[in-house]
Amino acid sequence: MSPDRLTTPAAPTAYAAAPDHAAHAERSGAQIICESLIRHGVDVLFGIPGGAIMPFYHALWEYRDRLHHVLCRHEQGAGHAAEGYARASGKVGVCVATSGPGATNLVTPIADAWMDSTPLVVITGQVSSVVLGTDAFQETDITGITVPITKHNYLVQQVDELADVFREAFHIASTGRPGPVLVDVTKDAQTARTVPRWDRPLALSGYTFEETTTDAALLAAVQLISSAKKPLIMAGNGVIQSGATAELLALAERTGIPVITTLHGLGAFPQDHPLSIGMAGMHGWVHVNRAIQECDVLFNVGGRFDDRVTGKVSTFAPHAKIIHLDIDPAEIGKVVKVEVPLVGDARQVLSALLNQLPQGDAAHWLGEIRTLQDRHQHRQAYLRRPDTSMLMPHDVYAALNNAFRERGNYRVVTDVGQHQMWAAQLIDWHKPRTHITSGGAGTMGFAVPAAMGAAFACPDETIWAIAGDGGFQMTNQELATIEQEGLKNVKIAIVNNGYLGMVRQWQELFENRRYSGTPLSGPCFAALAEAYRVRAWTVEQVADVEGAIDAAWDHNGPAVIDFRVEREVNVFPMVPAGKSIGDMMLAAEDPG
């Protein structure tokens, strides 16, 4: 960051003095919001100011030594950055915007956080309560808009409610099944003054756990697992969210049950473990999906049976009795018939189960799966890369995977599309929160701002964003933010094939190659990055891949690499939409 361009203006005289922190001092609503954030351990927030949120920004100046505000270039970027921060750290991410368009620009990241159970507190300014409902300038009913995509939301018009509301908001966002909570604060509530009460009890009598994981349910699960011949554990996002990776590992090792993961479960179980067999679903491995189709007990820990995992539901795991462990009772039985429901926190329930499960092994069953894996995954020429001089996506992922293995201390944030699935397939995932992506919502444009947020959460790690050329162009303006913030640990790999590649793949496979709306030209990404004062490389030759990754990694600043890969490469294996996961399309090189 160039200090000369970011000269700090003088503090406004009226608020030059630090606020009086005496417990009983009167404060403005805006100050109460700032102190609420500090009280909840927030030290960074992502946003863009505007008319209705100006009192908050005015107060934020007084707390700038404890609350670092990151000025984003679009509110969507601010929202995804807060998501990236939350997903990398496990803490609540905070973003802020003004009313009207500022608030509506946050709708996409809020929906994304809702789908992926990411804890966010979203603060929006609102027009003054006196003009609420009059179509005032930049007035939008953001609480109405976000009802279906938030865990809860608030419209605050009274300054006296602010301290309570923020305590509730952080509590709701971070407990149970995490999710986004929006707090819309009218401008007059930000400027009004009161003596805040920080110690009132929470008024959340409707927010209760249903303790349905009884001893009987645990016993039923134990019996089912112990009697299984072909058991499988499916690890989902809930394992990572509840911090249950150690418990999962212990349970798998004790019982000898093979572990598969969902997309969001990547990193929940170390991929080099003898019991790890890989990712399931639409672009999961053949041996994994066939194992699901053959297993007699499927223990889903913290996954929600997304349609990208199940394929055609009526044919999913036809021989399996299903044990479903989820913290949200509304997920049990939503998609598949469940034999034993375990409602609760994954870590607690796995710990309770661990004590009751006998030592076991499923060596024969694991052997069957490994045989399939050998045939379909390891021997796939497709994975070894075809014999061509063209730069293939595989070259990029192989080199990245090598760099990750050798250097360690990294996180990967992916966008949405072909590059995302290749990353899931071709990179080895070992630790929780190292794989961050937009799963449920499938939001293109997620990677760059989310990587920026993750960089704040993990300042000592290198954050690699991997994006396609389509998704990159949706939020690439955040390069300016990354540069302004001097985020040296953000490195961006663009897997550039000149198409909206996943849609193009579907068009190739199912729509007779009618490439309607998918060919995509872009700028010279390296020149674009350099225009943002971000160091960049363009790679077109296989031989240059490794060098560029090393150079970007070693560069003392943010970096972009534009990998111009072969344009029409498909992601395989693949379950066509609506088809059974036992019925996969294989790469041409797969012996079948």
Add this chain to the structure above:
Amino acid sequence: MTTQTRHTIVALVQDHPGVLHRAVSLFRRRGYNIESLAVGPSEVAGASRMTIVVEAKDAEQVVRQFNRLIEVLMVRDVTNQSAVERETALMKIDARTGDVADVIALAHAAGARVVDVSGGVVVVEVTDAPARIETFIETMRPLGIRELMRTGRLAMTRGAPSPPAAAPTPRHAGATTRQGGTLAHEAALEPLPFRYQADGATELDQA
């Protein structure tokens, strides 16, 4: 395709602005039409009870998502439970051409009350089981119904609310109500019946 069936759903919710929106939004999301909706204060301070009648294919999932709302204290689908169901209708019957005495007599015979006679119309009130309300409306229709209003159905299950039990476990220690009330009546609330088998799962196949 499972056909839509009529469900009667009863919920106890915190009396906050927007809570009705959150609740009905869950039905709207699925394209379910709410046939009737009755909301008012309950025996619990700061809490309202609502009765929602809806044609739904998959009420069970909606009810569980309903239960997940932060401000919902209790929700139950009472469709298959023995319940007292009542509704009130008010109607203005044209009495200019007919005989006011005939209208009054007919209303009384049907157990309705005449609550106002003025401006050439008779206002009749009837409170009864929904089916009997229908019958009464059809009876009065030939006389000329100028205006009709119905409250929507109330449904109250028969017998004791539920076995006495502890209040729902707060998610964390110290949770209580803003109203300062104890919500002691929660003790009498039954948690949502917990079923975990999805009917017609094949409908998700086309996702």
